[in-house]
Amino acid sequence: MQRLWAETALLPSGWASNVRVDIAVSGRIEDVQVGADPCGMQVPMLLPAPVNVHSHGFQRAMAGLTEHRGPDAKDSFWTWRHLMFRFMDRLTPDHIQAITAMVQMEMLEAGYATNVEFHYVHHQPGGVPYDNIAELSERVAAAADQTGIGLCLLPVHYEFGGCDQRDLTAGQIRFGNSMTQFMDLHQATTKAIAELPADTGIGVAPHSLRAVGPSDLAQYASLFPTGPIHMHLAEQQAEVDEVKHHWGQRPVAWALDNLDIDARWCLIHCTQMTPDETRALASSGAVAGLCPITESSLGDGIFDGVSWLGHGGAMAIGSDSNIRISLCEELRQLDYSQRLRDGTRAALATSQHSTARRLFSAMLQGGAQAAARQTGRIETGYWADLMTLNTQSHHLWTLTGDKALDAWVFAGDDRLVKDVWSAGRHMVSDGRHVARSAIITAYKHTLEALKDAL
Ligand code: ZN
Secondary structure, eight states: EEEEEEEEEEEEEEEEEEEEEEEOOOOEEEEESSOOSSSSSSEEEEEEEEEEEOGGGGGOOOSSSOOSSSSSSSSHHHHHHHHHHHHHHHHHHHHHHHHHHHHHHHHHHTTOOOOEEEOOOSSOOSSOOOTTTTTTHHHHHHHHHHHHOEEEEEEEEEESTTTOOOOGGGTTTOOOOOOOHHHHHHHHHHTTTSSSSOOOOOBBBOOOOSOOOHHHHHHEEEEEEEOOOEEEEEHHHHHHHHHHHHHHSSHHHHHHHSSSSSSTEEEOOOOOOOOOHHHHHTTTTOOOEOOOOOOOTTTTOOOOOOHEEEEEOEEOOBBBOOSSHHHHHHHHHHHHHHHHHHHOSTOOSSSSSOOOHHHHHHHHHHHHHTTTTSSSSSSTSSSSEEEEOOTGGGGTTTOOOHHHHHHHTOOOGGGGEEEETTTTEEEEEEEETTTHHHHHHHHHHHHHHTTOOO
16 A cells, blocks of 8 residues: 655645545555645645546657648648658557657656557558557557556547548558458457556547548447547548538537437547537537647647636547647647637636636546546545646745646646656656656667658
8 A cells, every 4th residue: 555645635625735645556545634644655736647638659759750841832730641641651569669658658757647549550551450450559558568557548440531431541551440340459459458457448439530431430339338439520621621521511510410429428629610519519528638739730720618618518638649748738738729819818717716727627527537537536436646746846936726736837847747646556756757768768769760751
């Protein structure tokens, strides 16, 4: 058993002082006592550590390779996607494992306890499946075994190259599976994660309305009766136009009319919604999986957080392309995008809670829902997904409670994250992952092998 004692901690009831937290060997919180005498490992400020709700690990190694202008008149999400396909075609299973481990380590060091991996590279270059259809799922699982992050693995179903159900392009054939093949893959992936700790989870992810046919999409909730369902939705204007052209409705309107969208669903991005769609989707109970840094990097558009939260929508944060993995920067970028659009300040704050407090609380709750993980609360029975902030940093001097959270999000950076536990596994100590040097060495070798890929 581990015993922590925090000068201050964010509990479900709010900030509390002198908090003792006992963590059972199972990785769950066994007891929480307020007003306790100092004991065990003493930490200054203890918070629940959130879920990172959306990631494509391998894209981390593309950072810095896509910022030049291509031959097209205008660089865009679609030209970037072309480069991503080319890059991905060079990746071996060893590369994918090493890059994923790096991503998971950076997530932990940023304060995330869980990686929801939207995993869509399944086959060999050329599209032939590996002898073990779940070879690359096993590599993601092996990375999680090394890094100690909580894993929720989402094998991705990707069948078509567009809404007209055209064949996949050469760049996409490593992703491709029919519905039947995908069911086999899902079963093999379930076996691949069986050796991981008990907090590991699995869900499913139809990639998007472009990549899966409408009749298959309509069956998802019944074919997979348990676990989360994640899908990219309404990210780019060209995608909206394509769905409208072939299926007769905008993506969100079509999804609401044809899929059983409820609290099991997490829709990623939703940066292209009308006000009516925002209101209706928020009311469905689904989580909006937002990735503000990647959405900025790819020019996706601005999610309407003011209206979404105003209608009681659930939200969570992911790092998607992983060009930059930073929990506090994602929250900052989300609020700044609203301010720039609306000419306001503290756009997502309320009269009760400051900006960072409201966003942090929302992402704890939405992340837990989207990962189907009992997390996000320092409470008996929950997984011990915890983080500490370094209150000795000059960024936090004289500040407590919500003001300290605001200073971390708007003035600080990841260096304020001191310790992180995932289901009781103490993986980050004094700001550094416990296996940092081995993970960095493998990542360096991978980058050397890929340096001429683009
Ligand atoms: Zn994505």
